[in-house]
Amino acid sequence: MSLKRRDFVAGTAAVAAGAAVAATVSADPAQAAEERRRPLTYTFTVLGTTDVHGHALNWDYFTDAEYEDKAQNDVGLAKIATLVRQIREEVGAERVLLIDAGDIIQGTQLSYYYARVDPIAAKPESKAPRHPMALAMNAMRYDAAALGNHEFNYGIETVRAFERQCDFPLLAANAIDAKTNRPAFPPYVVKKLRVPHGPHLRVGILGLTNPGIAIWDKDNVSGRMTFNGIPEQAAIHVPRVRSAGADVVIVSAHSGIDEPTSYGDQIPYAEDASGAMAAQVPGIDAVLVGHTHKEVSQRIVVNEATGKPVVLSEPYCWGYRLTRFDFEVTFVDHAWQVTSCTATTLNSNTVDEDPHIAALVAKEHAAVRGYVNQTIGTCTENLSIARAPFQCVPIVDLIGRVQADTVKAALAGGSYAKLPVLAQAAPFNRTADLPAGTVRLRDAAGLYIYENTLEAKLMTGAQIRDYLEFTAEYFNTLAVGAPIDEAALTNAGGIPDYNFDEVYGVTYDIDVSEPVGSRIKNLRFQGAPLDDTAQFVLAVNNYRANGGGNFPHVASAQLLWSSSDEIRNTIIAWVQAKGEINPKDFSADGWRLVRQGVPLYG
Template sequence: MTLPPGTSRRQVLAAAAAAAAAPLVAAGPAQAHRPTRPQSWSLTLLGTSDTHGNVYNWDYYKDAEFDDSKQNDVGLAKIATLINEIRAERRNRGILVLDAGDTIQGTPLTTYYAKQEPITETHQRHPMARAMNVIDYDAVTLGNHEFNYGLPLLDLWIRQLGFPALAANAVNARTGRPAFTPYVIKKVDLGPGAPALRVGILGLTNPGVAIWDRGNVEGRLRFEDMVATAAKYVPIMRARGADLVVLSAHGGDSGTSSYGPELPVENPTALIAQRVPGIDAILFGHAHLEIPEKFVTNEQTGAQVLTSEPSKWGQRLTRMDFTLSRQRGRWVVTDKHATMLNSNTVVEDPKVLAAVRAQHNTTVGYVNQVVATSVTELSAAASRYRDTPILDYINKVQTDTVAAALAGGEYAQLPVLSIAAPFSRDAVFPAGEVKIKDVAGLYIYDNTLEAVVLTGAQVRAYLEYSAKYFVTLAPDAPVDPETISDPAVPDYNYDTLSGVDYEIDISRPVGERITTLNHPGTDTPVGDDERFVVAVNNYRRSGGGNFPGIVQTQVYNEQQEIRQLLIDWAQDRGAIDPADFFEPNWRLVRAGVPVFE
């Protein structure tokens, strides 16, 4: 660039700036301008869900390391090792760690610090808070089981966390305002030279809480539709600067519900991805499925929403990887995919183990206390298809408890029936010493006992609904106990009743299988208008499983945990003898012929 003599310094600088801003003029092929490719950065999101109180790789019911037929391991201590390896790989840049809920319920460890030494009384730090704080999560979504032990314990656990607990669709029933933190927007360091990336994280809990934990939340919290809540908050997060929007949702992706149409959909993750624009990815849980990577097309924008569900109990860790670039001053996701990591490939993290060791050891000591002596071994292995004494142990305890509570009152003259549900098919009471872990292993949920009044017609309808658990078999078809049940119906949705005699004819179509329903020990049929008191757990009575007729006003509800009642009954008597409670009253038949003798 040549300027005339006498040009001032200001003119020189102006000319130089103009030259720098001017487009290049190609003088030939060798000088052709090739625009540089935008620089790319990456973000990794790690996710767990449905850890259900598992920290150690330990089975408290067997008092041994956890193991199953697929050689899975469990626990946050293993998950921590996987997370630490990925943090080291990425040098702690561009990484987020989320959990999609169901955290503080599910093992004797968490039950102990909710029931035996509740943190609301001792003010100890909850074992799941200890473990998750060591791992240093960025956020956790509240699952439905977070509400099992009441709002005071939940609120204290949240205060013990070093990161936010999210639930945008849980609102104060009186004010309509969010009861918990709806979302957070996190600034993430992607590395040297990268502009700041702001990631919006929205948490959605399950509307079924309103049914399953009605006693803890009714009149206090309302649970709104997850799809509508996402549609409300995603634009807000974008308007407040979120470059990337991720949902952490405690609801499966099947689009179905276990409780009928009276509440918003229980498993709407795919619907959220389809109907709500502006979402980049969804980490989800609740269904306990292993879904490494699934893309869902948004109906409005055509964008592909990345979704993933990391199984349960700390068996798997979702890894989502995003490639991003800056285009016209905005972040753009140019690629995304997800993989699933297996926790059985690593050892447990010593820092997580140390943080929870004292509470783990206390729990192990507790579940190994002897409560009674059994005169014989009792197993639940065949209880799905054959009447067994171990389920009648549940029924005996429930029946006696309700009958004693109602004695002398309005319902004292009504027969008491009992529903045994759910149960673990792996449960065994050994001959000889029976420990707390054996009893807890039979009834693995923290359900409480309730009772309602049903008619004979309602009892029959309930049994018909339960009987859909079985496949239909012709009278001459071969029978295999392992394939006799419909895989679409989970074990926990098969119930048995005591107090009436009945037959389930599995050669008949669903809805027509209860061919005999008599008063016990007689040939007298149960009349449609007869009334019965029915002992049942709070989950089922509140609508869990969508069983017909059972959602009735309780005539008994003293908030007594069924598992503890089973323990107390054995402890009070010192002996478990089937002669005291076993009354065979149901069987599977085909065209009237017993399937199993």
């Protein structure tokens, strides 16, 4: 429905309500007088999504089937659209706003296809395709969306192309143009809601993105944009949103509530600062939280300056959930004031996909299915990544081998050609699987679900040892004699799988009975103890090379080479060139978990 149509509907409802009140006045003057003395109240609803990551439909492009997980979650905007329609029908479309907290255009092969294969940033613009996420979100009538850090994975030009295709503003008050020192995107928008027999209610939506972009996508934004802190920038812009007439202020923030910062002190701004912002910055009524892929139905933070509660909610990710904020406002002393706000999350697996949204992106969906089902080679046996957090498995060795081969070829003939090349890899996707027999593009793509590119860094043996000690923090301590509980063994301190790095090209034990910092044992290169003074080339993804995960030494190490091609594509090309995937060619048995020197697994 267009804005004009929505205004018309709201206006028609107001006229109808006015006629009903007029009838009441004429029938009971005393009651009408009492109602005039009673403060005017109004209710409205704000719906929010976050971290949808290219999921337009309930589909898994890595398996080419409907999405399925152990928790019976469903994904995609088509599911969310049904929930949104139901709520608009329940409370009245004129009382509903729909917003997003970022990470929209990266994460599936659907979104990748329209960034790289048939890019929306292609010229001339008139011949570029429409992004399926823009098609879906426009049809769902989003009112605003904050930018997420993954919006910048494909470069600023792709973000701008997506912005031009959206019928709603992309907000980022803390994304600053490096040349003008002004916001590079709109900081906020003020939406006007029509109130029967009362003044308009103005709802301000302030958007903030993650300052970690300066590290994670340094190559795409350096010299062009800077990213300030979230509470710091909110303190500047919340008063401006109020000055622009907003009666209610909602922040859409691509930042978790209070998680530890993954990049350490490399930049002076916290990664997950929504809670701190709510506590420190007066004038905020609610926060739609993003970035951490968690479900937080409602969290109340009391503002330190005003003593007023601020309601925070995070609707998980991928379209699993939809946040619903329900507001009540009262007109007091010539101004609207929030008298109540509650939040909850709704599960998208309770509804069917909206057929209109599904039909709207059907052509794009079909194109991507054709792309991911291309045959690229064969595999001699089934290779699974399921055991990768506990054991060295060939499928992760394959990632390391591809990266090492690529860097060796790139450095051939140069001054560093004779140095040994090691490679970093991680279990990015616990469901990745290469089947025996025919291997399709989607099978290989599932090994590397991020848009990382490859770099080569110069490291010493001592630095490699430190690097491995850091990655061994992924494991909880396992006392001597204690039973092995794999559910409690990994992800210590909330460390995600993608921050558990293996180093391909060396062998080592990780003793999980030892304290952090003393776990790497028997570290060897080519059978001999690793020489701490020796030089090595580390093939590493750009996220890690730029400081993602705050691993020691690698961000400051000398850069020898870098590629602009995604590692995923490098893996696909390697498989195509070889024709056959045979673990005999790359399986390394490079590491193992031990306890007091005794292997945990045979």
